[in-house]
Amino acid sequence: MITNVDTLFPWEFPNRQDRFHFFPEVDSTMEIARELAHDGCPAFTVVTADRQTKGRGRLRRTWLSDLGGLYFTLVLRSKIPPALSFRINFAAAVVLARLLQREFNLPAKVKWPNDILVNGKKICGMLSEMEVEAEALVFVNIGIGININNDPSSQEPQATSLQKELGRKVLRKQILAGFLDDFENRLEQPATLVTIIDEWKAENATIGRPVRIVTGDRQFAGTAMDVDETGALILELADGRRQQILYGDCFHQAT
Ligand code: BTN
Numbered sequence: 001m002i003t004n005v006d007t008l009f010p011w012e013f014p015n016r017q018d019r020f021h022f023f024p025e026v027d028s029t030m031e032i033a034r035e036l037a038h039d040g041c042p043a044f045t046v047v048t049a050d051r052q053t054k055g056r057g058r059l060r061r062t063w064l065s066d067l068g069g070l071y072f073t074l075v076l077r078s079k080i081p082p083a084l085s086f087r088i089n090f091a092a093a094v095v096l097a098r099l100l101q102r103e104f105n106l107p108a109k110v111k112w113p114n115d116i117l118v119n120g121k122k123i124c125g126m127l128s129e130m131e132v133e134a135e136a137l138v139f140v141n142i143g144i145g146i147n148i149n150n151d152p153s154s155q156e157p158q159a160t161s162l163q164k165e166l167g168r169k170v171l172r173k174q175i176l177a178g179f180l181d182d183f184e185n186r187l188e189q190p191a192t193l194v195t196i197i198d199e200w201k202a203e204n205a206t207i208g209r210p211v212r213i214v215t216g217d218r219q220f221a222g223t224a225m226d227v228d229e230t231g232a233l234i235l236e237l238a239d240g241r242r243q244q245i246l247y248g249d250c251f252h253q254a255t
Contacts, residue, residue, distance in 0.1 A: 006149075006171050008048050013177055019045045027054040030129060030143045033073035037131070037139040041075055044184060048072035048176065055145065058114075058127050059249060068150035069161075070172040073143040074180075080193060082132045085140050086231035087193045089114050089128050090200040092142055095183045096124060097203050103178065106165060109205035112224065112233050112250050116146075117205055120252070121160035123147050144179075148172050201227060209255060211235070215248030224250075 010020040019042055026032055026049040033047040048071060055065035065071050076088060093110045100108035100118065109117050116124035124146045131138040147161035149169045162170045186192045201207060206224045213220045213235065220243055222235040233245040 004171065006169075006173060008050070008173055008176065012173050013046075013180070016044070016046065016180065021045070021047045023047075023049040025049060025051050025053065028052050028056050028143075029071055029073040030056055030127065030141065033075050033141045033143070034129065037075045037141060043075065043077040044180075045075040046072055046176075046180065047075075056127060056143070057125055057145075063125060063127075063145050064150075064152045064155060065145065066150045066152070068148060068163075069152075070144075070146040070148050070176060072176065073141050074183075076140045076142065076187070078137055078140060078187075080137065082130065082135065082137050083230070084193065085128070085130055085137060086113075087196050088140055088187070089126060089142060090196045090231065091186055091192055092126060092144065092183060094196065094199050094203055095186055096144070096146075096179055099175070099178050099182060100162075103175075104162065104166060104170070106162075108203075110200055110203045111252070112204065112206040112227060113231070113247070118160055118165050120205075121153075121158055122156070123160050123162065123165070146172075146175065148175065197227060197229065197231070206233070206250060206252065210253040212251040212253060213245050213248045214251070215245065220245065221253075 008022045010017045013020050029047040029049055051067050052065035052071050055063035057063040093114050097108040097110050097116050100106045106118050111117050114126040115122050127143040130140040149163045151161050152159045209224050211224045222237040225236050226234040235243045
């Protein structure tokens with residue numbers, strides 16, 4: 001039974017209580033999840049916190065983690081080759097975007113490499129960390145931050161939140177429980193990792209758009225043409241050449 005008190009205590013998630021860690025405040029759920037993963041915690045262990053003092057974003061940025069948002073890291077253990085682990089990230093983004101579409105009727109889209117946008121603004125970011133030993137994955141930790149009843153837009157004008165989009169508060173635990181169930185279910189289906197790139201493309205807002213990419217000290221501008229089998233973005237540059245982008249920041253430009 002879901003009550004309208006929005007706490008993330010383990011007993012709110014009865015099917016996962018023994019693999020669920022809640023903290024009122026942490027530096028980053030990524031750090032705690034990494035320690036738990038090293039100590040041998042089971043697959044699908046969840047670490048969540050009401051707020052983070054050192055929330056981490058991609059490419060060494062800070063992730064604003066005020067009260068009201070949902071911040072969690074999921075420890076996954078998979079036998080897939082490390083080079084395919086990006087497909088797990090794509091699956092997480094697709095599952096969450098579909099949940100936002102289905103539960104809230106929102107036009108949620110995935111943005112390369114791993115954001116979720118609503119009406120062109122960022123509502124969710126994902127970060128993954130993995131450890132590989134003898135060419136096999138020991139763990140893949142996926143950290144997800146969703147702006148729910150918080151509002152980071154004064155510091156991040158390109159961000160939005162569920163409360164802003166819907167004009168009402170939303171239960172964080174409802175989203176977390178729904179996401180964990182859907183995602184676990186998808187990962188149990190072996191076909192998921194085969195079909196996920198096409199599924200991601202069907203939900204994406206990047207392909208077909210003019211974009212600017214910043215990768216370290218290099219910049220590229222062009223049209224996003226595709227995402228290939230390695231998860232890289234394929235850009236068509238102004239001179240018609242194609243450029244494969246393996247990582248970086250992607251800025252959608254006005255069409
Ligand atoms: C990004 O878009 O830059 C990725 C943001 C990832 C944020 C989440 S919040 C939970 C987990 N803990 C962190 O410190 N970061 C991730």
